[in-house]
Every structure is written in C-alpha cells, then in structure tokens.
Amino acid sequence: MMLGPKTVTRGATKGAAPRSMAARRVGGARRLSVRAAAGPAGSEKFDYVLVGGGTASCVLANKLSADGNKKVLVLEAGPTGDAMEVAVPAGITRLFAHPVMDWGMSSLTQKQLVAREIYLARGRMLGGSSGSNATLYHRGSAADYDAWGLEGWSSKDVLDWFVKAECYADGPKPYHGTGGSMNTEQPRYENVLHDEFFKAAAATGLPANPDFNDWSHPQDGFGEFQVSQKKGQRADTYRTYLKPAMARGNLKVVIGARATKVNIEKGSSGARTTGVEYAMQQFGDRFTAELAPGGEVLMCSGAVHTPHLLMLSGVGPAATLKEHGIDVVSDLSGVGQNLQDHPAAVLAARAKPEFEKLSVTSEVYDDKCNIKLGAVAQYLFQRRGPLATTGCDHGAFVRTSSSLSQPDLQMRFVPGCALDPDGVKSYIVFGELKKQGRAWPGGITLQLLAIRAKSKGSIGLKAADPFINPAININYFSDPADLATLVNAVKMARKIAAQEPLKKYLQEETFPGERASSDKDLEEYIRRTVHSGNALVGTAAMGASPAAGAVVSSADLKVFGVEGLRVVDASVLPRIPGGQTGAATVMVAERAAALLRGQATIAPSRQPVAV
Structure with missing residues (x-):
C-alpha cells in the first residue's frame, strides 16, 4: 500500500531541472544519462x-x-519518471501531492461538498498520470464509445x-493484443481476503x-482487474513508449520546461x-520552440493544462479571454467546459484482532510501520508480493439500479x-502513526x-499569468444521479461486507460508521468525504462542429479555427x-500518430461491436 513517508529535496524553484539531468554527448549522437535534456531546446526548428x-x-x-x-520535440514541466516510487506499484502512495512529481492542484471551493476543495492528483513527469495512477487497465464498455455518436x-x-x-x-486472447507497447497483465499479488471478497460478492x-x-x-461482475504492469513493475508510457525511442537523433526531450503560450x-x-513559448523556471528567461x-x-x-494553455494562447470563450486581456485568436466556447471525473467514496472496516495480520499493510510493515525486508526481497527477486500492487486491483463493476x-x-x-x-489523508495519518511507532491497523x-x-x-x-493555476470547478453532484449512485454504493458495499465468509474477519465499520444509517446520513458523509478517482x-x-461545443474536429483532432494545432x-x-481513462488516452494517441504519419484515417465503421 505504501513504501513510507515522502522525503523529497526541493529545488530553489519547482519545475527547475536537477543538475544531475544535464546532457552529454556519446559517440557523436546526443544522448543523456537520464535520457532527457535539462536545458532549452535550442535554435533548431521542429516538425x-x-x-x-x-x-x-x-x-x-x-x-x-x-x-x-521528422524532428520531434517534447516539452515536459516535470522530471523524468525514473524514480523508485514510480516504478514500484506500491510507491503510488508517495506520489500523492508529491512536491515535484505531482502538480499539487485542487478545485475551487465546492459549496455542495461542505465548502471543501478537492485535491486532484495529476502526474508531473515524463509519463504524466500514467506514472502516478493505480495502474488499472480498463477500456470501459463498447456502449461507451457508441454513445459518443461520432463518426469514426x-x-x-x-x-x-x-x-x-x-x-x-x-495473450493472445479475444479482445487482447500482444504486439503493442502498452504492457498489461493480471495482478501479481494475491491475498486470502481477495477470495473472501469474491465469495461475499x-x-x-x-x-x-x-x-x-x-x-x-x-461489464457486470467481480474479478481481478488487469493492470498496466510488466512483471510487477509499472508500465507507464514513459517506460514503454518514450524510453525505447530516446536514442533517436531526431527526438529531443526537454524536462523542467513549462509551456507558457502557444504562439499563433x-x-x-x-x-x-x-x-x-516556454520557461525553464518561473521567473527566468522565456524560450521559443x-x-x-x-x-x-x-x-x-491533459484535461486541466491543455484548456488552460489554449485560453492563455487566445483560443477559448471570447468573453473569458477579453476579461483577462488576452487577444482572441479563435472564439471556441467549449474550451474548458465539459470537465468530467469519477467521484469516489469509501467504506472501510477494521479487522478482528486475530485477523489483522492478513492485511496487505501488515505484509508490508512491521508493528512500528517500518518496511519488512521480506516484502522487499520478494519484490526484488520475484516481482511479486505486496509491493507489486497499488492495493486495489481486485473488485467489481455493479449496477446500483435495475433500470440501468x-x-x-x-x-x-x-x-x-x-x-x-x-x-490522500490516509497517508498523512500513516505518517503520524509511524512517528508514534504504532502499527497500521488491519481490515478492508x-x-x-x-x-x-x-x-x-x-x-x-484566474489570471493571464501561466504560473497561476487555473480555476477548476469539479462540480460533483451537479447531477443528483451521481450522489444517488454513491449512496447506493455504500449500501451495496455494506451488504457484501455482511456476507460470510468476509463477515467473520471484520470487527467494526470505521467509515462511514454504523451511525450513518439513513440516506440523509450517507449523503452527508459522501459530501464531506468524496474525492477524485483521477x-x-x-x-x-x-466533435463535428464548434457550434455543439466541440473544440477539435473528430475527423483529425485539429483545433477549430487554427492551423497547425491539434489536441491529443x-x-x-x-x-x-466507464473504466480508467489511461487506456482510452493511449488509444487516441495511437490513432493520432497513425493519422499524422499517413498510415490511417479516422473513418467511420459500418456497425458497432455486438455485445
């Protein structure tokens, strides 16, 4: 679940590249010890x-x-994704609110969520959020894509x-490939409580x-969730796609480079x-690629910074741009609109004392919250065990209403x-437990x-300054159906936890707690604790037209009204x-790359997949 509290050395400026990431030349070709350049892109021009x-x-x-x-340049504000916390799946917990590898973003205050701000984990490194997500590989369903109603x-x-x-x-198996770069596999960690959950479900x-x-x-049912891993190591797109290409002379990657404006x-x-236009540090010189x-x-x-940068560059709702003194290049009302996420809530229960040692946390930590050498050895030599999991790779997909x-x-x-x-707060509490020399209690x-x-x-x-984070209105429960889903979800989770054989392991429900019994109680609990599914x-x-709120053409991903600009x-x-969105993002990028290379077009098919 967690490798331990974060210990991060901060540079003078967040986003500045560490000295150890300097470039070097090997055999006449530009190569790097960490495979990324820490300096500006230089004067060459790029395709x-x-x-x-x-x-x-x-x-x-x-x-x-x-x-x-083709000459290709990548501008990344963060560091590489080579850190141990990224490679080892259990290191995910160190990445939440990380001062270097996370953007540290929160929503605006949400009145409907008891005046809370919602933390939004966004990966800030090569690989982005594929380096900080839960590694779950879900495409959603065929009906999800048919519902888009877009040709192609x-x-x-x-x-x-x-x-x-x-x-x-x-593989190979029906609906699965073996020739691509996106590594997926079945989870490499098993716990007796997984099977007990399945039986209860x-x-x-x-x-x-x-x-x-x-x-x-x-999609309905319970089972193992496939993961974006390779032999127990995170298989983010930095490792699987970018690293193998880094020796190419026509590809340049600059880290610590914060894009500030698209010049149009x-x-x-x-x-x-x-x-x-980009900057290597907030108050330093600006460079142009x-x-x-x-x-x-x-x-x-990504879904936060792409619309933010488009607006800073004059592409977006004209009224908003003028309010901030930004010249309008293309008046597109859809820029920044239509933000969607998976709101999440939790049910947790403590284990009976005799069963506490079954928990994944007890397999990782001793009674003083120090990492067990056995868990480390199992991971190093077998790529299995509790360090090979983000903790949540078993579960279920459920309809909370028969009408769905x-x-x-x-x-x-x-x-x-x-x-x-x-x-996120769970790991802040964990840090306090470790300081006190106390164990992480077991349970589910x-x-x-x-x-x-x-x-x-x-x-x-919020402002025309690119270093001021955008105004993010996450707007959970603006449609009451989502709150109803989570209220019913807690009830269903309780029903599963009350089934044998899972029930015999559990002592008490800690969240939301037995006092939260009515729908009103559960609604209040969810509003107080809902968090992002990232x-x-x-x-x-x-879409087909900006008149319907689309920003880019579904035929070629070009931004309406601007030549030489696409969003991918x-x-x-x-x-x-209805699944984790990393798989869909890779699918879009694969199609876009083939389109740009003249290897494919986005043409409509004759019929959807039959399910």
Whole structure:
C-alpha cells in the first residue's frame, strides 16, 4: 500500500531541472544519462512540438520519430519518471501531492461538498498520470464509445486500436493484443481476503467476470482487474513508449520546461501556429520552440493544462479571454467546459484482532510501520508480493439500479483498512502513526467510484499569468444521479461486507460508521468525504462542429479555427468511459500518430461491436 513517508529535496524553484539531468554527448549522437535534456531546446526548428510529456505525448513521441524523417520535440514541466516510487506499484502512495512529481492542484471551493476543495492528483513527469495512477487497465464498455455518436469513433472503430496498442502477458486472447507497447497483465499479488471478497460478492448475486475488457459479455461482475504492469513493475508510457525511442537523433526531450503560450499568428488567410513559448523556471528567461514549415503543435497536457494553455494562447470563450486581456485568436466556447471525473467514496472496516495480520499493510510493515525486508526481497527477486500492487486491483463493476443498462459503479477492493475516508489523508495519518511507532491497523476498504458520472465541471482562468493555476470547478453532484449512485454504493458495499465468509474477519465499520444509517446520513458523509478517482476528461472535446461545443474536429483532432494545432490527450474524450481513462488516452494517441504519419484515417465503421 505504501513504501513510507515522502522525503523529497526541493529545488530553489519547482519545475527547475536537477543538475544531475544535464546532457552529454556519446559517440557523436546526443544522448543523456537520464535520457532527457535539462536545458532549452535550442535554435533548431521542429516538425512536431509536443506540449507536455504525459501519457499521450510519450506514445506520439515514439511513433512520430520512428522513421527519422521528422524532428520531434517534447516539452515536459516535470522530471523524468525514473524514480523508485514510480516504478514500484506500491510507491503510488508517495506520489500523492508529491512536491515535484505531482502538480499539487485542487478545485475551487465546492459549496455542495461542505465548502471543501478537492485535491486532484495529476502526474508531473515524463509519463504524466500514467506514472502516478493505480495502474488499472480498463477500456470501459463498447456502449461507451457508441454513445459518443461520432463518426469514426464507434466501438468497432476503437477496438482495433485498443488491441493493436496492447501487449497482454497472457495473450493472445479475444479482445487482447500482444504486439503493442502498452504492457498489461493480471495482478501479481494475491491475498486470502481477495477470495473472501469474491465469495461475499457472489453471495449477493453478483456474477464472476473473468475479463472486464472482453466486450463479448457485459461489464457486470467481480474479478481481478488487469493492470498496466510488466512483471510487477509499472508500465507507464514513459517506460514503454518514450524510453525505447530516446536514442533517436531526431527526438529531443526537454524536462523542467513549462509551456507558457502557444504562439499563433493571425493573417489574411487565418490563424497559424508558429511555435511554443516556454520557461525553464518561473521567473527566468522565456524560450521559443519554433515549428519548421508545415509543422504542428500537439497539445498533450491533459484535461486541466491543455484548456488552460489554449485560453492563455487566445483560443477559448471570447468573453473569458477579453476579461483577462488576452487577444482572441479563435472564439471556441467549449474550451474548458465539459470537465468530467469519477467521484469516489469509501467504506472501510477494521479487522478482528486475530485477523489483522492478513492485511496487505501488515505484509508490508512491521508493528512500528517500518518496511519488512521480506516484502522487499520478494519484490526484488520475484516481482511479486505486496509491493507489486497499488492495493486495489481486485473488485467489481455493479449496477446500483435495475433500470440501468450497464454498471454505474466500480468497487475497488483493498485488503487493508483506510485510515481516513479521503485516500490522500490516509497517508498523512500513516505518517503520524509511524512517528508514534504504532502499527497500521488491519481490515478492508472498498473504494466506490461513480464511473459513468453525469455531472460536469469546468476549467477557467484566474489570471493571464501561466504560473497561476487555473480555476477548476469539479462540480460533483451537479447531477443528483451521481450522489444517488454513491449512496447506493455504500449500501451495496455494506451488504457484501455482511456476507460470510468476509463477515467473520471484520470487527467494526470505521467509515462511514454504523451511525450513518439513513440516506440523509450517507449523503452527508459522501459530501464531506468524496474525492477524485483521477479520471479527468472532456475539456477540449472532439466533435463535428464548434457550434455543439466541440473544440477539435473528430475527423483529425485539429483545433477549430487554427492551423497547425491539434489536441491529443484525455481532454478530447467527449464523454467519460466507464473504466480508467489511461487506456482510452493511449488509444487516441495511437490513432493520432497513425493519422499524422499517413498510415490511417479516422473513418467511420459500418456497425458497432455486438455485445
């Protein structure tokens, strides 16, 4: 669950590259000890400038630099993703609110959530949030993509790209590929409580689901969640896509480079992108990465930073831009709108004293919260055991109402007891336990996510200064159906926990606690504790026309009204899929790369996948 409290040495300026990341030359070719440059991009011009080095960018950088004919530049504000906390799945808990590898963002104060701000984990490193997520690999369902209603993006269209991108360790199998770069496998950690959860779920009437990514059957049921790992190590897109390409002479990656503006020239024939302005530190000099003739800027900064940077560059709602003194290049009302996420709540229960040692936390830590050498050895020599898991790779997809056509709830089962109903605060409490020399108590946790949430928020501007975080209105429960989903989710989780054989292990419910018995009590608990499932999408949505709120064309991902500018990241997803969004983001990036290389077009299929 956790490697231990964070110990991070802060530089003078967040975002500045460490000295150890300096470039060197080897054998006449530009190569680097950490495979990324710490200095400016220089005076050369590029065919593609990728803004952000996250999930989609790593895919694009690999594919677009493959033939050697195009010069590709990646600008990433954070460091590389080589840290141990990233590579080891259990290190995820060190990455929450990390002072260097996380953006440290929170929403605006949410009145409907008891005047709370919601922390939003966003990876700030090469690999982006693929380096800090829970490694769960879920595509959602075929119906998710058919519901987009976009030509060329039906389930039939996207399935081939999911399969092409994947390298499934237990394949080949129907709906799974083995020739791609996105490594997936079954979890490499097993706990007796996993099986007991499955038996309890079955006792409530849930079916077993052997493969949640197999679209030949419904998503409902309990089972193992496939993970984006390779032999127990995180398989983020930095490791699987970008690193293998770093020796190419036509690919340049600059870390510690904060993009501040996309340069766009307006002429008689329209607006055209010329390059990207960026800074190596907040109050330092600004540099410009220039495009070669016919070159393009590809926005890969994610659902928060892509719309933020577009607006700072004059692309967005005209009224908002004028309010902040920004010249309007393209008046697109959809920029920053349509923000979607998976709101999450928790049910946790303490184990009876005789069963506390069964918890994953007890397998990792001793009674004074020090890491056990046995757990370390098991991981180092076998790539198995409690360090090979993010803790939540078993669970279920459930419909909380019989009126629903597919699940609205994901249950993530953790064989360990949350110390706080907010996932991040659990590890703050853990730090206090360690200081006091106390053990992490055993038990179970069910994290409950409204995976097809209907509520929508927005990304706005606080100022024209690119170093001031945007105004993020997460807007959970603006559609009451999402709150109803989580209320029903707690009830269903309680029902499972009350079934034998799981029941015999449990002593008491800690969150929300037995006093929260009525729907009103549960609503209050959820409003006080709801947190992000870290699945932000939709803020530069693709579609057929800007008149319907689209920002980019679903035919080619080009930004409406600006030549030489495309968006390729989670922000283009028009509606959130009912699964973890990393898989869908990689799918979009694979398609975009093939489109740019002239290897494919985004053409409509004849019919959706039959389920």
